[in-house]
Amino acid sequence: xxxxxxxxxxxxxxxxxxxxxxxxxxxxxxxxxxxxxxxxxxxxxxxxxxxxxxxxxxxxxxxxxxxxxxxxxxxxxxxxxxxxxxxxxxxxxxxxxxxxxxxxxxxxxxxxxxxxxxxxxxxxxxxxxxxxxxxxxxxxxxxxxxxxxxxxxxxxxxxxxxxxxxxxxxxxxxxxxxxxxxxxxxxxxxxxxxxxxxxxxxxxxxxxxxxxxxxxxxxxxxxxxxxxxxxxxxxxxxxxxxxxxxxxxxxxxxxxxxxxxxxxxxxxxxxxxxxxxxxxxxxxxxxxxxxxxxxxxxxxxxxxxxxx
Amino acid sequence: xxxxxxxxxxxxxxxxxxxxxxxxxxxxxxxxxxxxxxxxxxxxxxxxxxxxxxxxxxxxxxxxxxxxxxxxxxxxxxxxxxxxxxxxxxxxxxxxxxxxxxxxxxxxxxxxxxxxxxxxxxxxxxxxxxxxxxxxxxxxxxxxxxxxxxxxxxxxxxxxxxxxxxxxxxxxxxxxxxxxxxxxxxxxxxxxxxxxxxxxxxxxxxxxxxxxxxxxxxxxxxxxxxxxxxxxxxxxxxxxxxxxxxxxxxxxxx
Numbered sequence: 222x223x224x225x226x227x228x229x230x231x232x233x234x235x236x237x238x239x240x241x242x243x244x245x246x247x248x249x250x251x252x253x254x255x256x257x258x259x260x261x262x263x264x265x266x267x268x269x270x271x272x273x274x275x276x277x278x279x280x281x282x283x284x285x286x287x288x289x290x291x292x293x294x295x296x297x298x299x300x301x302x303x304x305x306x307x308x309x310x311x312x313x314x315x316x317x318x319x320x321x322x323x324x325x326x327x328x329x330x331x332x333x334x335x336x337x338x339x340x341x342x343x344x345x346x347x348x349x350x351x352x353x354x355x356x357x358x359x360x361x362x363x364x365x366x367x368x369x370x371x372x373x374x375x376x377x378x379x380x381x382x383x384x385x386x387x388x389x390x391x392x393x394x395x396x397x398x399x400x401x402x403x404x405x406x407x408x409x410x411x412x413x414x415x416x417x418x419x420x421x422x423x424x425x426x427x428x429x430x431x432x433x434x435x436x437x438x439x440x441x442x443x444x445x446x447x448x449x450x451x452x453x454x455x456x457x458x459x460x461x462x463x464x465x466x467x468x469x470x471x472x473x474x475x476x477x478x479x480x481x482x483x484x485x486x487x488x489x490x491x492x493x494x495x496x497x498x499x500x501x502x503x504x505x506x507x508x509x510x511x512x513x514x515x516x517x518x519x520x521x522x523x524x525x526x527x528x529x
Numbered sequence: 530x531x532x533x534x535x536x537x538x539x540x541x542x543x544x545x546x547x548x549x550x551x552x553x554x555x556x557x558x559x560x561x562x563x564x565x566x567x568x569x570x571x572x573x574x575x576x577x578x579x580x581x582x583x584x585x586x587x588x589x590x591x592x593x594x595x596x597x598x599x600x601x602x603x604x605x606x607x608x609x610x611x612x613x614x615x616x617x618x619x620x621x622x623x624x625x626x627x628x629x630x631x632x633x634x635x636x637x638x639x640x641x642x643x644x645x646x647x648x649x650x651x652x653x654x655x656x657x658x659x660x661x662x663x664x665x666x667x668x669x670x671x672x673x674x675x676x677x678x679x680x681x682x683x684x685x686x687x688x689x690x691x692x693x694x695x696x697x698x699x700x701x702x703x704x705x706x707x708x709x710x711x712x713x714x715x716x717x718x719x720x721x722x723x724x725x726x727x728x729x730x731x732x733x734x735x736x737x738x739x740x741x742x743x744x745x746x747x748x749x750x751x752x753x754x755x756x757x758x759x760x761x762x763x764x765x766x767x768x769x770x771x772x773x774x775x776x777x778x779x780x781x782x783x
Contacts, residue, residue, distance in 0.1 A: 318598070
């Protein structure tokens with residue numbers, strides 16, 4: 222559904238460098254990274270708000286450079302800042318911008334607004350940030366988009382709506398025809414719904430891979446400081462010694478089938494002899510340990526993904 | 530739709546600071562024109578020029594940000610911008626025409642000249658007041674920072690300044706800016722020192738000639754001496770922004 226090839230974009234003292242990844246139909250991809258890692262810039266470059274210096278972006282095999290109109294017709298865009306007219310009401314905005322979309326359905330928009338409790342008669346600038354976000358989501362859902370690109374959509378949303386939003390996202394991809402690229406710091410949402418995880422750092426992609434593979438690739442070890450420190454350096458991504466409990470993210474020696482030094486390591490024996498506990502890391506824990514460890518021992522690049 | 534188009538044509542971008550180096554040229558040309566010309570036509574042209582200049586300075590035509598999320602081609606966006614331009618031009622022309630018609634009805638032909646000069650003088654003094662406030666309350670560095678923040682652009686660091694492309698662009702614009710400033714300062718000073726043409730003297734002129742001379746003279750001195758570096762930097766930055774398709778992640782028409 223989305224293919225990004227060798228995308229480069231320089232923004233004075235920041236640059237997106239050689240970004241390549243793809244998101245197949247019917248899947249949700251979480252785009253994660255620390256602040257200023259380039260997530261928002263990447264999204265704005267994908268949707269052509271920023272001019273890219275080089276590279277290609279395809280939406281459902283349609284080139285953004287060659288046929289932006291067709292490509293954008295397929296896109297439902299939700300950004301962390303309001304791009305719509307603040308002096309118009311939500312309904313006026315939807316009517317005005319909706320007419321440019323081939324399949325915009327005003328009734329669908331109003332139905333979503335009622336469901337999200339968005340006051341469609343109020344000027345956008347009078348709505349709270351959460352309400353503005355809900356307006357954007359309602360609008361993105363009302364023109365039969367097949368690829369949704371969302372930048373921090375849940376940042377200003379209440380817990381109840383976040384749960385509803387998660388359900389909506391899952392419903393959207395259920396037919397296997399729609400895809401979602403979701404940039405967020407709310408990694409618990411991604412734990413629930415993401416199929417792929419793309420991690421960015423300093424304008425580069427560290428990795429872009431299937432979430433399950435990613436989760437299998439690493440193990441979170443928990444135990445006392447002495448045992449954690451006994452783990453060999455070559456398998457540890459980052460270790461953190463706490464007052465009561467220490468933890469370390471390690472490369473899973475049982476992952477993959479290559480006979481390198483990591484794969485030869487007897488993790489089961491070590492776990493038992495050192496009295497450690499093996500845990501499956503969450504995305505938040507993965508990101509925390511990887512960032513803290515400066516991506517030491519993190520295999521970069523792309524995991525093989527299903528064909529588009 | 531027209532609501533949005535009209536709003537677009539009045540989108541305040543706070544970039545008045547970038548046109549500042551060119552204002553003294555306009556100002557001095559205006560003074561010369563008013564001092565030595567008694568032509569109604571020239572006064573009309575000048576007033577219209579002022580209106581358009583201020584309008585574009587304070588409210589440049591920009592495309593609504595939401596349009597970048599819509600399925601539009603480059604040509605569509607260009608058409609949209611042009612519509613906003615035509616609307617602005619049409620509105621200004623209509624407004625200006627109304628002023629002329631009303632002044633024509635209520636004033637004698639001879640008085641139209643004075644009336645138009647009065648309007649021009651008001652514009653000029655209005656601008657100089659704004660300009661003076663700007664100088665004392667909003668230092669160039671702050672204005673630049675605000676511009677960068679508003680556009681969510683990373684503020685150029687020393688590392689960015691070392692970028693050869695940025696430096697090269699900066700050097701070119703420094704030369705251009707220096708030439709422009711020289712062109713503005715020299716005739717300006719000479720103009721201020723020249724006596725007012727006795728044949729054109731009218732007691733009414735005291736209301737705008739003398740304050741204009743004094744204010745513009747002081748402003749020019751303060752502005753150019755204290756903020757010369759700022760002008761050069763701002764001008765250089767503007768040039769960099771104009772090459773935004775390559776250098777910066779800002780919005781674009783195409």
